[in-house]
Amino acid sequence: MIPVEEARAQLFDLVAPLPAETVPLIEASGRVLARDLRANRAQPPFDASAMDGYAIRAEEAVRGAMFKVIGESAAGHGFSGPLGAGQAVRIFTGAPLPAGAGFVVIQEDTQQNGDVMTITADPGTSHNIRPAGSDFAAGATVSAPRRLTPADIALLASMNIADVPVTRRPRVAVLSTGDELVMPGEDPGPDQIIASNSFGLHAMLRELGAEPRLLPIARDTLQSLREAFETAEGADLVVTIGGASVGDHDLVGEAAARFGLERAFYKVAMRPGKPLMAGRMGAAAMVGLPGNPVSAMVCGHVFLAPMIRILLGLDRHVPDLRQAFLAEALSANGPREHYMRAVVRNGEVRAFDRQDSALLTVLSQANALLVRPPHDPPRRAGESIGYLPISRAEGD
Amino acid sequence: MIPVEEARAQLFDLVAPLPAETVPLIEASGRVLARDLRANRAQPPFDASAMDGYAIRAEEAVRGAMFKVIGESAAGHGFSGPLGAGQAVRIFTGAPLPAGAGFVVIQEDTQQNGDVMTITADPGTSHNIRPAGSDFAAGATVSAPRRLTPADIALLASMNIADVPVTRRPRVAVLSTGDELVMPGEDPGPDQIIASNSFGLHAMLRELGAEPRLLPIARDTLQSLREAFETAEGADLVVTIGGASVGDHDLVGEAAARFGLERAFYKVAMRPGKPLMAGRMGAAAMVGLPGNPVSAMVCGHVFLAPMIRILLGLDRHVPDLRQAFLAEALSANGPREHYMRAVVRNGEVRAFDRQDSALLTVLSQANALLVRPPHDPPRRAGESIGYLPISRAEGD
Structure with a gap:
């Protein structure tokens, strides 16, 4: 078994930024x-007024001063002439400042009678002008990525x-495998269940900025798997679900190898999600996830999400864990990194009692994966512990 | 001036959940x-194995016991016959448990020679079975909204x-107004700037789950505004930007009134974003945001986001502020609720020095709005303070 970090590093090496x-x-x-x-x-492209008011010369901004209003500067329609001593130009927010003006007296501090404006209150020291380029200069940079x-x-x-x-959206082909699977809306036989991981991963991948595509379910034959891999043509990443374990019925590895997979197989020291297959298959990266419903989704958060980041040209980035306080004590962890479905609320994290990897109901109620490192000692309530947020939903 | 809470309550009354x-x-x-x-x-729809191994009767799960392997149960292909004493069925993860079986011995604890399987290690007490319905029962509910x-x-x-x-996606018509505006890619005159708020709000609305539509820029004439309102036909919400202030050039209110707006005008005690126009206009709700770049976006977070939630059928929900520790002291706040652009990192929040509402560069660097209530006293570094997250980006 290899640690999660090592598996992640190997997966990261399978992908590189896509073209623009x-x-x-x-x-x-x-x-x-x-x-x-x-x-x-x-x-702004010009010195602009920050307020509705009157533009005047800077040195004339004193209470009681009187001005002749010689024109108006509105947004989109500046005042073309220069502004002299004793003159004011009616001006509106965002409008260009007339040449010669150095102060905008706000409307509330003035009174206008005919074409005479009087400053009726202390105009203060703020000139109420947004200098040209004060937000950004021409040539200012927005940096990629x-x-x-x-x-x-x-x-x-x-x-x-x-x-x-x-960056082009990563094209991800998602392939569920197994004779036990039917698509939602179909009529399952007595021994069958509904394909669910592929739908969950499809939604997750789209949220990550990828362009996922569901392939038809592959049956447990080399022929069916071969056909499935053919339909994955053009993908940047092929994600298979199921058949990555070591059971006698796991044909995915064999089919992928025949299809050119330079295969790596990892037993990752994590719960849930132990078996992981990966490699390059032609132009695509290939990752084989376990078929267990929750394992596949957890591996999506832990492995696929940062791989998509790399494909998108963002840095090799292991998501930083956030910290919350444990609501309840936890017993010691075993040798595998444990991703426990949990709820974080008001800075407190509570793991669900039931952590069986088949329970989608529990995953659906979780908004975080509480992370226990291998051999993490027992933890007391109130201790700070790391978690990975898995849902944008806030109060939804 | 009315408090933010009161403005929000009045805006909430303008919208109701959309049909499904x-x-x-x-x-x-x-x-x-x-x-x-x-x-x-x-x-699962049947009792299913949680592991690869052998299904046996529960009482026979003891080290050293030997069994005749009478068949196999794979995912999608169960074993049809019953299982008797001294018999075992090879079984794989997710496969149906044969009738009569009550225990799955994991593969690692067994040895098979021909059709004889021997339990070679203490099989433990976990039966490795997922009982039918253990994730959910038929009829189990997922609750709306x-x-x-x-x-x-x-x-x-x-x-x-x-x-x-x-819920149907809310259709939102976004209308920028003003003679000073041209569209990105156009060639602005010397007194003109580029329409930016409408693009920012369009992106925000889409992220919130709405279906925004940018209308052509309306000029500062009743005729142009009237035409713009006509093209907004069919929208659930019409958002105008600019012209909601009290300046002489603010025609939007007049045009909207002629178009049937039952108008409410609020001076909201907030910074940035003071002037706000709102009402019902035929079948649509109408909100007029200030034209200031940052004001419009802040009002989007503070007012439009919860309105979209209501249209989507989610509850009337004022976004809960999160808490972080102040990186630097803040002086006392004035009479208006102040939404300060800030960066939250590692549980610490730091407001930008420059808070002028014209600075989009500062908004673009912010990931939070630090919220100062009216008349908030001076705050010391290290104090806990509320903020509104405004960006999903984590390390992006």
């Missing part, structure tokens, strides 16, 4: 920026960037 | 379950649910 493609800005959120971008202009957030999209828009180079 | 639609299971992740679902079958996670999708699959009733 260009998408319109409106489709770029959540995608990973593939190369540095530079602002096509400064923001970076998963673009909604705020980034707004920033790129304001830099006048309409098309964005992003 | 049915989507295939493979498209259901991230959607909100619209009504309770019941399992079409139990899982619930935003479906990948684990939920796996669970629904195993319940043999192929089609899922989910």
Whole structure:
């Protein structure tokens, strides 16, 4: 058995960043920026008013001063002339400051009668001007790689960037194997169950930014598996579920080997999820996950998620564990790293009593995997312990 | 000015859960379950082996015992006959237990010679059987409303649910207004800037589960605004950006009123984001956000996100603030609730020095809004303070 860290390092070596493609800005959120971008202009592009009020010369901003209002500067329609002593220009938030102006008196501190404006209150020391380039200068950089957030999209828009180079989405073929499986909506025989891991992994992969594709269920024959691998053509990553164990009925390894897999087989010192098959199969990376419902999903979080990050051009990154306080004591852990389904709430983490790897109901109720290192000693309630968040849901 | 809580309550009254639609299971992740679902079958549907090994009668599980191997039970292919005393059936993980069996001896504790199997080690007390229905019984419920996670999708699959009733995605029309705006990729005039908020909000709304649609930029004329409102037809929510302030150039309120808006106008005691317009406009809710880049995005997090939750059928839910320790002291807050762009890392929160609401660069670097209640006293470094997470990115 090899430690989780070692298995992860070997899996990481199977994948490399994918090439870039260009998408319109409106489709770029959540995608990973593939190369540095530079602002096509400064923001603001001119000295701009931060408030509604009157633009005047800086030295004239004193209570009681009176001005002749000579024009108006609105957003999109600046005042073209210069501004002299004793003159004011009515100005609105975001509008260009007239040449010569150095102060914006806010509306609330003024009174206008006809074309005469009087400062009626102490205008204070803030000039209420956003200098040109105070948000960013022309040429300012947004650095890759970076998963673009909604705020980034707004920033790129304001830099006048309409098309964005992003890493292509990883194409992941997901293959369930086993004579016992039927698809949801089908009528299972008495010895059959419904394929569920492939659907869960499909959803997880899509959330990670990949482009997953479910292949038809492969039967437990070399012929059926061979056909399945053929339909995986074009994938960057092939994920099989089931048949990665050592039982007599595990044909996936054999079929993959015949299909060109340079195979590595790991018994990983982890619970759930011990058996793992991996290698390169032509242009694709291949990972064989255990068929156990929860094992497959846990391996998805622990192994597939960081592999997708690498394919997306993000760094080789082992997800940092977060810390929470144990709600209940835990007995000593055995020799395998244990990923316990748990709920984190208000900084406290509580592992479920039932940790059998067949229980999807328990996984569905969990929002975290509490991580016990190998041979972790007994832990008391209130101790701090590491966990991996597995659900975005907050109060959903 | 009204407090943020009051503004939020009034906005919440403008929206109600949308009707349900049915989507295939493979498209259901991230959607909100619209009504309770019941399992079409139990899982496992039969007593199943939890290990690879041999099924025997429960009372015969003792070291040294010998058995005649009479057949095999594999996943998908059970052993049809009953199992008598002194008999064993080779069995694999997930396979149905033969009638009469009450124990699975794991492979590692056995030896087989021809058709004779001997238990070579203490088989222990765990019977290695997953009883029928131990994950869930037929008829077990998944309760609505619930935003479906990948684990939920796996669970629904195993319940043999192929089609899922989910709340329809809220259709949100996003309208930027102002003569100063051009679209990204266009060539701005000297007094113009690039529309950015609409792009940022579009990305945010999509992440929240809505179906946003960008309308063409409306110019500062009643005619242009009227045309824009016409193209918003069919939206559940119309979000305008800009023109919600009190300046002379704010025509949006007037145009919306002519278009049937039962208008409410709030000056909300918050920073950034003070002016807010809202009401019902025909079948749609309408919210007018301030045009300031950061104000619009902050209002998106504070107001639009929970409104989308309600439209999706989730509860009226004010996002719980999380707590972190202040990295640096903060001076007393004024009369308005202050949402400060900040970075949370390792349980510590640090507000940016520059909080001007025009700075998108600062928003893009933030992963949280540190929340200062009105009149919050000065805070010392190390004190615990509330924040709203605004980015899913973890180490991205």
